Every structure is written in structure tokens, then in C-alpha cells.
Amino acid sequence: MAVEFRSGLDDAWYDVLITNDGCDRLRVKFVGFADDHDEVYEVNELSSFNDIDEFSRRFRPLSVQVQDTECSQVVKGMLVCASHSIRHGDRRFYDAVVKKVVHEEHQFVKGEEECSCSLILFWRHGPKAGSLTAQSLDTICRVQPRTNKMHPLLNSFLKTAREKIETTLSNISAIPRDIAYDTKTCMSNYRHKLSVSLSINQDKRTSRRALSLISSLKDGIGNPSQGVGHDTDVEEVPYIMAIENLEKGLSPLKIVEFIHQQLSISCQAFVSPSLSSEWYTRGTILLDSRKNVDKLSDFLESTDHIIISASGRPWVMTEKRRAHERLRGSIVNSMLISQKLLERRTSTCNELKVASSGTEEYMRAKLLQDLFCEYSNQQRRLHQKLLVEEGKIWQLFNAASKTKPR
Template identity: 40%
Template sequence: MSAAAESELEFRAEGDDAWYSVLVGAQGERLTVKYVGFSDNLDEVFEASRFESFEELKEFEGRFRPVSVQLQDEECSKAVEGFPVCASHSFNGFDLRFYDAVMEHVITERHSRAKGEEECLCTFVLVWQHGPGAGIMMEKKIENICLVQSKEKPDRNVALFLERAKEKIGKKCAKRSVSQIHPSEGWAEDINEINRQDADLGGADNYLILIENLEKDLSPSTITEFIHQQTSIVSQSYVFASSSKELYARGAIVLNTHKDLQVLCKFFNNPGHIIISSRGRPWVVARNILWRDISAPTGTCMLKSQKKLQNGNAGISHELKLAYSGTEEFKKAKLLRDLHAEFTFHLERLHKRLATEEKKILQPSPASV
């Protein structure tokens, strides 16, 4: 690894949770971390294949940041209450390590001037955020305080390694079976039922998957293109009419083969991502929605008002995308998807109640006649 490829960063070691100055270099699917001022025997090599989830990878990414800067005597006023800093602590009088802390308060003192240079005599009261002293309050002097630098842009070596690791995680997720990765057992049961029907009746013509919580101005062609881009599957897509009071639309994806059905189910059920619109609305795949011998409609079931809305927003990008696990987009999408599931469950209960009340009216008991 050439020196030109290395980046100087801070790294929070997994062993002691302390921050160290390091040189970082990426080669292929490996990231090498060299501790500045330490023996080469302590160098660490991280493999892109070591990560099992996007959450784990996100935590690893947070262990890198720009090198913190020593707080200067004339800058002590920057360290105000609640200010995050990186501070040093000496173990046994010689083992110096750096940990994150938050400024509790500052005991200010008049600065002295020795040989014309300003010297800060203030005392800084910190609360350690991690490490062996996490949660403990301690007094420090200015020579122990460093200012944490913000990440203006990701380091090129770390970013390259993270991309390799994301690819590895995605492949791992894709290899998992539907029954293992989807919280709804209905998927596996439905696919097994279709397998049985195909064997009994000599195969199926089409397979249908119903999708809920679509953007009302989403076009069928966008769905078809997105599915093909992500899975290489050729499909037909439909967006159904919805009333003006409804917040979302429903749609359907029609597939020609059982193999395509299995591939698309695995893609939908991948826990590492959620399909969302550019506005953040997540797709919700309906349960128990796999049928055989479907005669697909010949046109898109969309109201004229929806078509106008779609055409009126032609200049606005509402394309579909994937929100990956560990990101803020994913967290919001999951909350919205759970909210939709709660709403659907409530709606199902209302339908059951409606059916019961209708039955009472349409089929009155003998005593009431």
C-alpha cells in the first residue's frame, strides 16, 4: 500500500474504545488501519465480508473521523457547557488515551502572560461519554482538551471500503430464504400453495402481487422499469384508481413465471432495504395475494384526475429507490410501514364489524320477525 493512498484520521479502537491517530488505506476488499507512533504489529486489517448487517457497518463507519485539534489557550471560550470534546486521560501516570466527553461547566480563571504568551489557567469539568470512565465527571486542564472536527465529506478510503462491504451484505441478504427474512409467514405459505396448484393443474399462466401505499401519481412504467432495473425481471404493472380522500394508491405486478415470482418475493422480503418513493413513502406488499391463472387487465386503472396529476408533475422526479438498513431513510420508512400495518389491521376489524351488522339486518333472527 503506497503512502499516497493513505489518509490520516482518528479511529476509535474496538479493544479499549479510545481514539487514536491512524493512517488508513483501502485495497480491494480490505481496509488497513495503522496506528501512528505504534509498532506495525498493531496494524489492523478489516475485511469487507466481516459485516453481517448494515447496522453493524454503520457503527463501524462512526469509528472514523477527522483528526481532533488541540484547544489553544486563547480559544478556551469555545469550550462552553454542553460542548463535545475529545479529552486525554493518563492511566498509571504514563498511559495516555483519548475519549469523547461533554463539557459540564468551566471554572474560569484570569489568564496569565508568561514571556508575552497567553496561558489559560481555567479548569474544565467534563463528563466522559465512553471508555472505562463513561458517565464519570472529571476536571481537566486546557492541555487535555481537543476540539472534535466535523465531517465535511467522507474519507475516500473509508468510503471505498464501505461500498465494498455494502455489496457483500446485500449478497448475504439475497441468499436468505423467504421464510427466514420476512416477518409475515403468509408469503412462504402462499408460494407453497401455488407450487401445489401448479403440480395438480398443470402449471399457471400468470402470477399477481398486490402492492399498497403507492404514490397516487406513480406511473405503471416507473414500477416496471424499477423492477427490471433491480431484478432483471420483465413484468406488467398497474396502478388502480383511488378516491380523493385516500392518501395512497394500490397497484399490482403481474409475472409470467413461478421463477420470477420467487425472485421478486426475495427482493421484496430483503431485510436490508425498503422500497420507497422519493418522498419517502414505503411500499407495502399485501399478504395472501398470490393467485394463479390471472387474466391481466388491458389498461391502467387510473382516474382521469390522477392522470392529470401525474402529467402535471412530469417535471418532478418521483422515482422509486431503495432505503438501506442503518440509514435515517430506512428508519422513517419502517415507522411508516408499521403505521400502515396498524391502520390496515384496524380497517380489517371495521370490515368484520360491518359484515356482522349487515348480517343482522339481512338475516334477522326469528324472534325479531
């Protein structure tokens, strides 16, 4: 079964086949390329939950070529996969959003309808990222929505990687299990360099070079229970979802009302106090079932829109996981206090809205969202480095105490 895979080298999408290559290895074979262009990924190289999430997002169903007779189905705001000529004979496919359709009368050649319209595209990836170009209909494909049913070999590979991370983290005694947290950050389209092992010759083609290896075990500090419940749903189990980059002054009540209005699901919300030096705040959403958390997650992660405040500040979802009962009680108790304090404030930042893909509002929010993701990832790495350095100090003094005479 062929799927699309987005290369970490050039951000281009390729048709690939997935095969097993040993117990803990996955081979990605590029359709139309020789075997020496295959990429081989090892479970141990996905060293954090963030790596696992980002790696899975690089796969999706095959995009479908738009036919001339389907011209009317291409509308403003539509996500497409469009070809771009790097050089003569070298075309690569990148994601873009239809900004405008310039309609022209279609021609008929030998009884076949040919579209003469021009499409103004806003490129999301590749060498033209962030710019507008005019394209013809025959250069675009319709992106197919992702489904929960992943490729079985990919699903098995990710499950093994998740289990190994959980086993490793459970042995880190310096991190209490009840307060460990998932490092699944910036789940939109922020480019995160994957740690990979590639069995390719780097001098074959510039479009198939090796990816840089920058992930390490330190990136794997996360929630040991992250993978629990991913394969089977347990009803009435509370879940929490962390949202960053909220507008200061946003009330929990407004979050609850907005989510209910958009999705018709009930939830609880808590907005955390922020430091005076911070220009944003963060919140936690509590949901009562996996079904509702998946529904909200799909809504927040959709590439068709971005949730923004009245001033244009975009939401960034950074975590979702099952909540322990003790943690749930702590959040609810904090809600009762913080909601009263926040609702006493006079604020003009309470309105939330949906910015649709293809609009100027969306483009600005996407750039701001990516910028925040970059900042958040840098901050996360600093936190992990601090934790590792603290662990070294604890080990040093623990070793010294054992050598002291009693």
C-alpha cells in the first residue's frame, strides 16, 4: 500500500512504500527511485514522544490529481499539493493553499476539455514557502484527509518506539511518575528535524540527501504513561489538554463556551497565571472521554483553520494525555479559585474566532504559530538539559554519600 511521505531534507512529498527491515527497523522505499535511495529508520532513533508524533505526521494518504473537469471544485482556502520545478526535469511537490482562482473559459482539444484557469497559490513548504505564485490546474493535487487508520507496519513501528521510551523513562528515578509530563510540543506543522538512519548514497541526487542527526536521549524526557490508552479507549477516563499562547485576560468560561459552540462537547477549563515578563498565558482543558479529546484535537490540529484571539494571537496545543485522579482533583480545585479571580478582571481580550485557511488572517496566525513553536521547543530543550544536569549532581552526591564511613 503506497502512501505519501514528506522528506525532512527538502520538505517535498514523495510516493513511498513501507516495509519491515528487521525487528525494530522500518524501511521507506521511494517509488520511482532505486533501492539505494531507501531510508531506514530505527526505533531507538525516535528518542522522544515529540519525535514519534512528528514522524507519524510525515505520512498521509496519496494525493489525487485534479482533473480539468473538476476545476469548479478548487476554491479559495483549499489545501493542495502542487508541483514546483527546481530545475529542468526535477519537479517536486509541496503543500500550498489556494489564495485565488482566476477563471478563464475552458478550451476543447480533440473533444477533451482543457482548463485555462490560473490558481494563485500561497506556498507553505519548499523553496517558495511564504510567497505567492500563479499555477495551472495540471500542477496541483487534492490532499486527502488523514484518518485514524495508519499503515499497519507504521503503526507497529511507532507502538514499539513508544513502549521503549516508556520503559526507559520508568527507570529514571529522578522524575516522579505522577508529575512527569509529555513533551509533545507544537503539533501543527512546525518543522522538527528527525533523528534517522539512512541507507542512501549522498552523492546520488541532491533531492535525496541524508537528514541531519540531532536528536538525543535527552530529548526523550516525557510522560512514562504517554502511550497508555492509545490503542484502546477507556470511557469516562478524564483527559487533559494543554494550550499555550493564550491571550492574557482570557477567561476559562469563554474557552468552555467557544468549544461547546464549535463542537457541541462539554469540558472544563483552567487559565494559569502568567509572569509579568510573559506576553501570553497558558491554559488546561479537561475532557471526560477519549472520544471528546480526539474530537477537540482534530479541531485544533486541522490545517483548514487556526483558533485565534480578537487581536490575532493563535492557540498552540502542546500536550494531551490521560489525567490521574489526583491531578484532576488538583486542577478542579485550582479552577474554583482562579476562575473567580480572572472573572473579576475587566478585559477586552475574551473573544475567540476561527481563522480560515487561505485568508490573510490565517497566514499571519500561521507565521506567529510557527514562531511560538520554535520558541517553545528551544525552551523545552533547556528544561531537559537542566533536568539532566540536576541528575548528574544528584548522582555525584549520592555516590559520595555511599563512600563515607559509617
